[in-house]
Amino acid sequence: MGSLRMLVLIMWLPLLAGCQGFPMLSDGSADWAIESVTLIEGEGEVRRDHRVVVKGDRIVWVGPMSAGGPRAAETIDGRNQFLIPGLWDAHVHYLYDEELTEAMPDLFLDHGITSVRDTGGDLDRLVALRSGWTTAGRAMPRFYFSGPLLDGRLVVYDGKTAAQPALGSSIPDIVAAKMAVAHLKNRGADFIKIYELVSPEVFEALVEAARAEGMPIASHVPLSLPADIAGPQVDSMEHLRNIDLACARNWRAMLEARRVRLTDFDGLRGYPLRRELHEAQRYQSIADYDPARCADVLGTLGETMQVPTLRLNAFYHSRPFEDEAFEHALLGLPESVRVRWRYDVEELREPGREWDLRFANWSLGLVGDMHAVDIPIAAGTDTPIRLAIPGESLHRELELLVESGLSPQDAIFAATVAPARFFGLDGQMGRIRDGQRADLVLLRANPLEAIRNTREIQGVVAAGEWVRREAP
Numbered sequence: 001m002g003s004l005r006m007l008v009l010i011m012w013l014p015l016l017a018g019c020q021g022f023p024m025l026s027d028g029s030a031d032w033a034i035e036s037v038t039l040i041e042g043e044g045e046v047r048r049d050h051r052v053v054v055k056g057d058r059i060v061w062v063g064p065m066s067a068g069g070p071r072a073a074e075t076i077d078g079r080n081q082f083l084i085p086g087l088w089d090a091h092v093h094y095l096y097d098e099e100l101t102e103a104m105p106d107l108f109l110d111h112g113i114t115s116v117r118d119t120g121g122d123l124d125r126l127v128a129l130r131s132g133w134t135t136a137g138r139a140m141p142r143f144y145f146s147g148p149l150l151d152g153r154l155v156v157y158d159g160k161t162a163a164q165p166a167l168g169s170s171i172p173d174i175v176a177a178k179m180a181v182a183h184l185k186n187r188g189a190d191f192i193k194i195y196e197l198v199s200p201e202v203f204e205a206l207v208e209a210a211r212a213e214g215m216p217i218a219s220h221v222p223l224s225l226p227a228d229i230a231g232p233q234v235d236s237m238e239h240l241r242n243i244d245l246a247c248a249r250n251w252r253a254m255l256e257a258r259r260v261r262l263t264d265f266d267g268l269r270g271y272p273l274r275r276e277l278h279e280a281q282r283y284q285s286i287a288d289y290d291p292a293r294c295a296d297v298l299g300t301l302g303e304t305m306q307v308p309t310l311r312l313n314a315f316y317h318s319r320p321f322e323d324e325a326f327e328h329a330l331l332g333l334p335e336s337v338r339v340r341w342r343y344d345v346e347e348l349r350e351p352g353r354e355w356d357l358r359f360a361n362w363s364l365g366l367v368g369d370m371h372a373v374d375i376p377i378a379a380g381t382d383t384p385i386r387l388a389i390p391g392e393s394l395h396r397e398l399e400l401l402v403e404s405g406l407s408p409q410d411a412i413f414a415a416t417v418a419p420a421r422f423f424g425l426d427g428q429m430g431r432i433r434d435g436q437r438a439d440l441v442l443l444r445a446n447p448l449e450a451i452r453n454t455r456e457i458q459g460v461v462a463a464g465e466w467v468r469r470e471a472p
């Protein structure tokens, strides 16, 4: 248990003793209601002076205070507070750092993240993790996973070094693609994740198999395909990866060079091969950016959710380690992880260091352009990769989305309705409405005035339970 969570529980103890949990009453009234609160969703009007009634894990009634509504066993005063739907982190890796795995659910909940999309890890271990935590009755965010990164003949995350844990799986041909998707479906994976070294034929086979199984598809743009060919075939794209190439004036020649290299890699491993291609072409692509070509590319992506992970792409711009909130959240990490991360932070803080902002600026600009043409955007962080503190980093992502051109309300949409929609769940979660799942975050400051106010957390409700609640 992290010290942050411990602190929260201590603050909550007197409240717990007073109310003895939230009993279901035999007369059919609800468990609890929050009153006189301001409701803010990812779209639509702000509703002031409202009452939200919860029974079990559902919202059962929402209306203005004047309308009354059903009785509840417990009443919570929501005056001067703001209720938003529980947040998603749409891009996490529970298995990236084993010393952090067990701490992650509590860190997410403490920061108001009530659903996560795990975008790559060993299938057996993810299945065991989810069922183990569920069986233990552990409070955790709703947990959706893809299983391994479906990669090519070579695998980027092949487990050969600590920096490249075994998150990937080799899919050398079409037969393997079909078998992999059937196996994932069978084991309870919620979607598939296609990675960068797949061939165009394998990409196509994976898409076809996932469609046949009714599984949503998340993907990096493979190195062998342009974004305007791969993107429209999938449901989400991660990190804006390889869109840089598609938006360059000479994209055809660069793609051709890439394809040649991808068939001639004897003796190389997946990770260095990918790095070599990115290093050879990323900055060249950005320098050769063609707005007209890019507008055409974006024109193909109107139905494809983008998870830009600006937190990662714009790391040198945002420099989280210079922020007090980062320092504070660091205290919530297990000690062994904190020690390692502090070492990394000290290196980054070396005086006189120069920051190469080309990729950060390109990423922020592209997200603004995407948002301007209504390409759906979702908030994800890639935590815990590159000093992304589980939970805290999602709030940083929201801030960067706003910096790139989304309104604060659009950013809330990106962390609520958008990821729910990826799974076809937006009728059930992501809003504060009758019948929706009771995943909620209570804030003591208005996030529409400053998105940073999503950090001002008074309480968190996951599946109807107060998993964090601070004394007023």
Ligand SMILES: [Zn+2]
Residues within 6 Å of the ligand: 091, 092, 093, 119, 120, 382
């Ligand atoms: Zn990732």
